[in-house]
Amino acid sequence: MGKHDGTAGETVELRPTQYLEPIQPDVDLANEIGLIILNSPISDLEYLQRLYHHASFRVCADGGANRLYDLVSGHSPHGASTEALRSVVPDLIHGDLDSLAPDVRKIYERIGVKVSQDPDQYSTDFGKAIKKVVERLPNVREILVLGSLGGRVDQGLGLLHELYREQIHRHSHVRFWLFTESSVSTLLRPGTTLLHTPLAGGLIKRNIGIVPVYGPAVISTRGLEWDVQDWPTEMGSQVSTSNHITQDCITIKTDKDVLFTVERVIGH
DSSP, X not given: OOXXXXXXXXXXXXXXXXXXXXXXXXXXXXXXXXXXXXXXXXXXXXXXXXXXXXXXXXXXETTHHHHHHHHHHHTSOTTOHHHHHGGGOOSEEEEXXXXXXHHHHHHHHHTTOEEEEOOXXXXXXXXXXXXXXXXXXXXXXXXXXXXOSSSOHHHHHHXXXXXXXXXXXXXXXXXXXXXXXXXXXXEEOSEXXXXXXXXXXXXXXXXXXXXXXXXXXXXXXXXXXXXXXXXXXXXXXXXXXXXXXXXXXXXXEESSOEEEEEEEOTTX
């Protein structure tokens, strides 16, 4: 929604609930949107389906294909998992393929899913998947990432690092949205961002954070329970976590890149 790569002085508009909203599979998507499924546990089939149907190209990053298959199998009658997989079949499975289970690979290949390998050990499967999305969708403006920050600390921090690197240094025209077990997160660039946060829709909760993961920042907010004005924030000092939305639209101004995160309602 709105501009997300505006120039200085422009207000960027975002709607964190946009890709949590239901969409009919036969709707013709006007925009090129990528979805990357990482090798993280997935427990909510409807959550996955909503992201899947908003995307026009879907990639399982290596073991993400195992996770998708496990999810579908767990929600399918005995013997019907392969057929059920067709309803959320990825366009590609890609990575170094050290995690993809051989029996799962055969199932995907039987239903026509392409599996490709990149043996480069200096890039992660996430980075490899991003390259494939950009190759297939040269005009992509949004990439949805289904992953987790709830497992190993080093992997969670590594994922936040890669989001920053990819959006700032490699694909500045692309906005990355991270969808985890309980939150929706995205990077806010320097300037002013207007975020549409309607609680009445039942998709998000009031809890938000504005985290200076990538270095010290000065922020101003409007529409939160504890608003601040020209407020220095830094890891190891003061940080705005567990703040609360009080309006359908909130405004955040920052002089440096910060991570914005909002809690989602489980089950959507």
